[in-house]
Amino acid sequence: MVISYKCPGCGDDMAFAAESGALACRSCGRQDKIENIPEELKTARFTEDEATEYHCQNCGAILITEKETTATSCSFCGGAAVIADRLSGNLAPAKVIPFTISKEEAADAFRKWCRKGLLTPKGFMSADRIKSITGMYVPFWxxxxxxxxxxxxxxxxxxxxxxxxxxxxxxxxxxxxxxxxxxxxxVPVDASEKMNDELMDKLEPYPYDQLKDFKTAYLAGYIAEKYNYDxxxxxxxxxxxxxxxxxxxxxxxxxxxxxxxxxxxxxxxxxxxxxYVLLPVWMVNYNYKQKDYIFAMNGQTGKVVGKPPISSFKEKMWFSGLAVFIFAVWKIIAAVMGGGA
Structure with a gap:
């Protein structure tokens, strides 16, 4: 079963808005509180052999998904889709921390983070080379x-x-x-085999006081996956x-x-x-000199983790400056102790 949330006002798609924490219509701007959305989860349980084809509720197109996918968007009309039967029974998350950083805010925060790189190449710091930025709920235990x-x-x-x-x-x-x-x-441990464990660990901590009872409406407009490991x-x-x-x-x-x-x-x-919980992560694909770099951003705090390219020239200059500083400090100490020339 595929769930899409329709605006009671104009009939267009609604998606979760990180700025307001409500379900928002992209056409008329209507916003509904998540607490007022009826819960549609069923008691059916997903099995590994279940078909991975679903029909978009908007345009009727077939959604081809991997068996781990629980929320996605239609490639044809862009409509948000939540695959409810993969979030039910023993696969239903107990809690979720919703996004509070929008896609635009995430992109701006990432650009500012790039400019702070002391050893990154100048082109990486100044150019806007974001290939894609994707909001996804990552499964954690x-x-x-x-x-x-x-x-x-x-x-x-x-x-x-x-x-x-x-x-x-x-x-x-x-x-x-x-x-x-x-x-x-x-104590959080990411449960997706696709996600880099080191990146996910470095995104911590999340504000766990923001954990909310799970509702499918939080996933509308984002990608989400179910756990691979129990x-x-x-x-x-x-x-x-x-x-x-x-x-x-x-x-x-x-x-x-x-x-x-x-x-x-x-x-x-x-x-x-x-x-079982779902935690918000913005995944950023950044291209520099025809090479892709993957970064992750905490969807609540804005913390960015990943390995940017290093400028060999800046690296040499930094270590040279450090060596000069250490030598100067050593000379001062030697002079104070009477060992100077």
């Missing part, structure tokens, strides 16, 4: 995790003091034990994402010692809850 940690360590505190003509060193030895209970909530498959990635925070917390509880020798460490991380 969010996890609430609990970690029980037990650590035993042999620690020392070293004190040095002077008494008369002698310098004494006093070393105290301690057996330290830590029994730690840590909770992490809303929460059990991605659980190891969720654990790995918090491992660094766990290590930092352990280190913080063992601070104040001169040395710490960890003897045993046991970390048991369990999934308390997981839920």
């Amino acid at each position: 969010m996890y609430d995790l609990n970690s029980k940690v037990q650590v035993s360590a042999r620690c020392t505190k070293v004190h040095r003091y002077t008494q008369g003509d002698y310098i004494y060193t006093k070393t105290e030895h301690y057996d330290a034990f830590r029994d730690i209970n840590l909770d992490y909530i809303k 929460d059990e498959e991605l659980f190891p990635r969720a654990k790995s994402k918090i491992s660094g925070y766990i290590e930092s917390y352990i280190d913080s509880t063992l601070s104040g010692y001169s040395s710490v020798d960890v003897k045993t460490k046991h970390v048991d991380t369990q999934k308390m809850k997981s839920f």
Whole structure:
């Protein structure tokens, strides 16, 4: 089943407007609050063998979609289409963070970001070479995790003091034990095999206070996909994402010692809850010297991530300037300490 939202006023297509957070008509400008749109999700469940052809509700054209696609637009009339049966049953997202940055705002923000590149070529910074900019909802699993940690360590505190003509060193030895209970909530892991995991991780954090109950109307006018990996498959990635925070917390509880020798460490991380969400991402295809560069922008915060080209000339000049600065600082320090020429 394909859903398209029609304007009650003029009958044209309506799509989600990031600026207002409402469903907006592209012709007459009418806007309806998402909360007032009746939910059309059915209880049917999508299977891997289901046909991938759907008919556009506007012009009757056949929409050819990949099995992961849940929202798209008609290539013939441009009408927004939400494929509801791929968002139902166990495939229905629990929450969504809607776009708050429009396509025009995203393009402007990306151009400003390009101009800030210290080592990017001048042509990349000044030229407008955006080939395409696509708003899409990327599937994520969010996890609430609990970690029980037990650590035993042999620690020392070293004190040095002077008494008369002698310098004494006093070393105290301690057996330290830590029994730690840590909770992490809303740990996101992208669940699309098409998306670059490194890019998606760098887009964080999202404003999770903006999570809303899922409604198909949020997807109208955007591309969206269903997950390729379920929460059990991605659980190891969720654990790995918090491992660094766990290590930092352990280190913080063992601070104040001169040395710490960890003897045993046991970390048991369990999934308390997981839920399926859709998060907003603007994907930018930028062409420079006949080569495409892919960038991603957080559809809520405007944060841009990606790897732009590097100017070899600027890179050499930057490192040369850094070397001169370090040498000057070294000369000043040497002069202050009496080692200057």
